[in-house]
Amino acid sequence: MVSLISLQRGWNQFFFTTTDASMLGIFRFIMGIIFLLNGLSLVEDFYYWYGVGNDSLVPLVDSLNFYTDPRINLFKVLPPKIASAGLILFSYIVFSFFVMIGYKTKLSTAILFILIVSLQNRNYAILNSGDTVMRCLLFAMIWAPCGNCYSVDASHARKAGRRLKKTIPLLGIRLIQIQFAIVYLSTALFKFNGGDWVDGTAVYYTSRLENFQRLVIPVLFDHLSLIRFMTWFALFTEFAMGTLVWIKELRIWVLLAGVLLHIGIELTMSIGFFEWVMFAGYIVFLKGSDIKQLSLLYSRLRDKIFFESESLNPAP
Secondary structure, eight states: OOOOHHHHHHHHHHHHSEEESHHHHHHHHHHHHHHHHHHHTTTTTHHHHOOOOOOOOOHHHHHHHHHOSSSOGGGTTTSSSSSHHHHHHHHHHHHHHHHTTSSHHHHHHHHHHHHHHHHHOGGGOOOOHHHHHHHHHHHHHHSSSEEEEEEEEHHHHHHHHOOSSSSSSSSHHHHHHHHHHHOOOOHHHHHHHOOHHTOHHHHHHHHTTTGSSSOOOOTTOOOOOHHHHHHHHHHHHHHHHHTTTGGGGHHHHHHHHHHHHHHHHHHBBOOOOOHHHHHHHGGGGHHHHHHHHHHHHHHHHHHHHHHHHHSSOOOO
């Protein structure tokens, strides 16, 4: 029987032991790039997305009255002018850059969260799952020491004769990891209730959604056996990313399966920055030992391919 003492020890070990901050710094940098690109992608149709008149996709008045519960929304406190919307989007781009380079990281991350939530609450009609995940992860990043490595903050601290800790408590990283695991597990459990996913035909229907199509591969999506394999592979991988990823011996293989899944989705479907965000999230699951294992796996695969190619094409 598990004792309370062992449970407490396991809890403390899971949340409050220390780890290297380098992976969190890389994660922050890549997420900053994604936030920056997301902001820049909104500039072209800015007036249509965030205009104040009736010619915008969602008029400002309708947007402000859409949600009845209290929400963070700078559009409610700023004057109802196009300049206010421009200021919010411009600030979002600027603070995305600050998060990317790690300048005043904690403050910049908190401000960026307010800005992205305001933009999303302003126009709910253009949101997708990637926007939701970005918002949730940004909130988790506020509580993690994301600026301790590979940042302007770390550089300034060094020049001032002090160093930011490169060994940090796991708690902040765990919050980000748990958020990822919840996304995957809730998605898998939701799909388990759907007949199309259970019987293996869901990928057939998703591949026919013309509004989301990017690369059409008719041969791949026209055979029932392949469709079932891809459907069940996606379902299993999503479930594994919420459960089996916590098992050290299985983590690398689960992450590799996730990479294959999201590469497939990115090639065939256009759903914003969702795949990029999920790729970035895999970084916080990695440790130095995992990087070594991946490097060793890559070396073995490369040597195997090189050896076989040499055998097929011997030197004259």
